[in-house]
Amino acid sequence: MKIVDKEEKPNNCFNLTYLLVTDFCTSLRSAKTAPNKTQVKQMLVGRLRRRGKKLKEFMLTIKTADSTEINTLLSIYIEKVKWLRSMNKPLWDESQFTLEALNKKYENPVFYVGIINNEIIGGFILVEYDRLYWPEVTDNSTYYFHKFVISNKYCGKNYSDRILKWVKEYGREMNK
Template identity: 30%
Template sequence: MPYTLTKSSNPEDWALIHRYLMQAIHRLRTAGIPLWEPEEVSIEALVGAYGADSLYMVMDKGQAIGGVFVLEEDELFWPEITTNDSLFFHKLVIGDEFITKGIGHRVLDAW
């Protein structure tokens, strides 16, 4: 069964995505790859940066194993691309217990 993206409708998803992003921060820093600061992935910062309706959960057999913020436009990084031309994925993350299975790559390939 392929992994799917499901638009978040559950307030608890925000706490889960925060936890997965904090795991990623720790994992990457341990590998010498600083990517995000903890304050950048607080729930308040994420809602402020991406909006409350942009969170999609990566699902596997009914279980949320990761998440991503999906936007139709991104004025900060790609202001020249208009709405409906592309989708922009931000902070795609898979929880520690599910990484190294190629899930992130398969999610991107499916979209």
């Protein structure tokens, strides 16, 4: 593995990936035939470019929400309620999305948010007990996933799949 000194320190994820891929390729072949930075970038993202889409990847961060982020998430829920109603598909009601109502419905809810470029794109609630829907389950061997929402601005961009994948992996890590 190549050691990165201060002058070469990567300033973003792509540069770090480039170093790792370059080191891997160098170990397989001679340094003369190892790919350059442009070739590595094409290997990593070329498929998207060939489709004619401008590449713009963002790092999705999923984390436990603080009180300010919970308020933002609540406003995303309200936005989604109004949108669903406008599409004649009422699923939720605004009255469900107050902190008091959610705390009453779910015992000790933990709010999570998905963040892209410092903007909350959606979120969900995880609880360890759900006496309302599964009263027969008394141990804490399961997470219950509730109130999943993605802001309309970010729908159709595969973020919901990425968040669901994260939830599954997190559940496995926590032995749930």
